[in-house]
Amino acid sequence: MDTRFPIHVTLLGCLLFTASLHAAEPVTPLAQPGLEVVLTNTTHQIMAVAPSGTAYALKMDESTSRLYASTDGAQTWSFKARHPLGGSFRVMSALADGTLLANTSRDGLQYLSRSADGGATWSEVLSLGDFRMLTPHNIAELDGTVYFLEYQSFTTQDTPIRLHASKDRGLTWEVRQTFTGHRHGHGLTADPAHHALWAFFGDTPQKAGTFRSVDAGNSWVRVLGGQEGCVVDAVPLSDGSLLFGQDITYLPQRPHIAQLSPDGTYAALVQLTGPAYSTYALKAGGFVAGIAREPGGDIYPPSEVSAHVWGSLDGVEWRELRSYPRLDPNANVRADVYFELPSGLLILQLANVQGFGPGGRGYQLVRLKQTGVAP
Numbered sequence: 001m002d003t004r005f006p007i008h009v010t011l012l013g014c015l016l017f018t019a020s021l022h023a024a025e026p027v028t029p030l031a032q033p034g035l036e037v038v039l040t041n042t043t044h045q046i047m048a049v050a051p052s053g054t055a056y057a058l059k060m061d062e063s064t065s066r067l068y069a070s071t072d073g074a075q076t077w078s079f080k081a082r083h084p085l086g087g088s089f090r091v092m093s094a095l096a097d098g099t100l101l102a103n104t105s106r107d108g109l110q111y112l113s114r115s116a117d118g119g120a121t122w123s124e125v126l127s128l129g130d131f132r133m134l135t136p137h138n139i140a141e142l143d144g145t146v147y148f149l150e151y152q153s154f155t156t157q158d159t160p161i162r163l164h165a166s167k168d169r170g171l172t173w174e175v176r177q178t179f180t181g182h183r184h185g186h187g188l189t190a191d192p193a194h195h196a197l198w199a200f201f202g203d204t205p206q207k208a209g210t211f212r213s214v215d216a217g218n219s220w221v222r223v224l225g226g227q228e229g230c231v232v233d234a235v236p237l238s239d240g241s242l243l244f245g246q247d248i249t250y251l252p253q254r255p256h257i258a259q260l261s262p263d264g265t266y267a268a269l270v271q272l273t274g275p276a277y278s279t280y281a282l283k284a285g286g287f288v289a290g291i292a293r294e295p296g297g298d299i300y301p302p303s304e305v306s307a308h309v310w311g312s313l314d315g316v317e318w319r320e321l322r323s324y325p326r327l328d329p330n331a332n333v334r335a336d337v338y339f340e341l342p343s344g345l346l347i348l349q350l351a352n353v354q355g356f357g358p359g360g361r362g363y364q365l366v367r368l369k370q371t372g373v374a375p
Contacts, residue, residue, distance in 0.1 A: 145217075205230075
């Protein structure tokens with residue numbers, strides 16, 4: 001996911017957007033965010049967390065077709081099920097009613113598999129060919145419809161990207177829209193308050209873009225293009241705008257945490273060390289973003305070899321909270337939050353990190369907190 005060519009967008013001051021950023025609890029003036037590590041696991045790879053709090057994972061020394069579950073806040077794990085066709089679980093998303101949708105693969109092909117009984121049984125519901133999911137947020141729910149946006153890495157060229165839609169919780173699917181002019185779909189963000197669906201595409205300035213639909217994905221408007229519009233993940237804010245980290249790895253632009261309104265008004269809030277693969281809004285208030293270090297790119301200083309977690313208590317003032325040095329310099333190192341437990345603990349998913357399991361994988365349970373006042 002690289003953006004190599006220039007495009008000019010005027011950066012606006014963050015004061016334009018401050019009113020729309022919100023937290024459920026009051027923040028002490030000048031308070032700083034901190035990240036407390038509660039538990040570290042180097043044996044399991046988190047796949048999803050259902051609304052009930054049940055977490056799902058793979059055990060890294062076993063087949064990726066074997067799924068494990070935890071009902072005690074991702075602290076202990078027990079075997080749940082094996083995919084009946086021997087499919088490998090790759091990426092998973094949990095719907096609001098607990099239905100699980102997973103990108104699975106077998107015999108060199110990709111599928112969307114579904115479980116309606118908490119992961120006990122699975123069936124393939126959509127054949128994807130060489131297309132797949134990038135993150136759990138390639139799937140989104142809005143107004144009773146489930147959407148799935150395709151990702152691919154089999155070509156660096158433009159390829160038709162399909163937006164699939166399901167009205168029966170992922171049991172059957174139809175193609176709602178086919179996008180052209182993009183390499184792949186990074187993900188989706190649903191804004192239920194404004195009945196809006198956002199879609200993110202990569203990678204070069206010509207192929208990237210952030211799009212918005214207010215008619216159930218039937219028609220789309222490009223809100224932001226070029227490097228600034230290259231986004232993997234985002235969260236909706238109360239006024240209908242988006243908060244996100246940018247997926248930029250090549251100059252002239254550098255990645256930022258930014259905010260974008262539906263009318264295209266854009267503000268860069270803080271410069272990041274690398275491309276963002278995740279942006280998460282906590283239920284009790286506050287935000288975290290996962291910043292990767294890719295092996296390619298010219299935005300990094302020679303000393304930069306780590307993934308980072310950035311955090312904010314209000315969405316405006318951001319701070320780097322933790323860093324995770326990479327294991328293999330030829331692979332992405334990532335530290336991402338996509339899931340939150342009912343306790344309020346976040347699941348920080350790690351990949352290619354020194355000191356963790358096979359492939360540098362594992363997870364930590366972490367807590368975002370106030371740490372005091374800024375100097």
